Amino acid sequence: MSKIKVGIIGAGSISESHMNSYQNNPNAEIVAICDLKEERAKAAAQKYGAKQTYTDYNELLANPEVEAVSICTWNNTHAEISIAAIKAGKHVLVEKPLCRSVEEALEIQKTVRDSKKLLQVGFVRRYDPNIGLLQSFIEKDEFGELYYAKASILRRLGNPGGWFADKERSGGGPLIDIGVHVIDLCWYMLGRPKVKSVTGNVYHKLGNRSNVKHLSFYQAADYDASKNTVEDLANALIRFENGASLMVDVSFSLHAKQDESAVKIFGTKGGFEIDPALIIVTEKNDVMMNIEPQIDNKGFNFAAAFQNEIDQFILNIENNREPISPVEDGLELMKILTAIYESAEKGVEIQL
């Protein structure tokens, strides 16, 4: 079988994880790379052996050799590039979040449904090996009815600046950037129940804390602290039609003692924690048990999850198979995220 020929659109930080994983996949070959910054595209092409580089994604999409693309650009371009790519006859792996609004998501969904191409959303947390492990427990009904989920990703100093801090290009702050990962993960593990209502709060209190000295933090490829129009902190309570609920809080800036990452899901027969480390909780013989699975990686394995996401994308193309993170789920997440912002703005609960 010939290799699937891939184009990369956006050659910044996260594209490295895509390109490394394609390079490790014997059935994929990176043939073209596009970035607004020519030198960035050229440097990546040299490293990964791509023949063509572009600064205009339309030119990459016009290359008939390219069969599939990874879209690793700013969030404000995801909809436009996904739609153009599908219309150009390419399969698409688009980074999270799918886009910035429900309207954009509906347009992408329509384009995908009208085509014979597949679109996979980069909800990379779903592809972590520990998620497969937990799903095998869920399938055996080890936890009973899962009815409550709680997720926190609190950075006390972690506004990446640049486009991430520009609401026009990002669509929002920690909620749309890191909240999307854990909201999606919890919703996926709860069995993707239909959302009933959303209540949220969003705060712009501390700014990006770029004044802080003696402590380093992740910065975007084009770091710029001068502009910041996104929230510092968001929290939300999401109610589902089956009675389950999800409570979440996420921040870029907060007067917290330390950073925190926690994802916990609770059921009638047991529960589990995914972050910071996998642990299973249950009751046996009238005794409460905290069970620590003996596994290679107790926490999120970023490299393995990315490899699995890319491997699944290639397999889905080869076998004409629906991804486990389809466009419909990208749309559902956009409904949740935009409802949280709307609830915060209006100060009321939003019914979906």
Ligand SMILES: NC(=O)c1ccc[n+]([C@@H]2O[C@H](COP(=O)([O-])OP(=O)(O)OC[C@H]3O[C@@H](n4cnc5c(N)ncnc54)[C@H](O)[C@@H]3O)[C@@H](O)[C@H]2O)c1
């Ligand atoms: N899955 C994850 O864990 C994860 C982690 C980080 C970022 N992301 C997502 O990946 C995307 C990119 O984030 P990043 O951290 O790599 O940002 P980045 O700023 O490091 O890189 C983005 C690149 O896209 C290029 N670009 C922007 N618009 C373009 C266009 N129209 N055509 C061509 N190139 C364009 C920029 O020049 C830049 O090089 C975002 O959607 C982000 O949410 C996902």
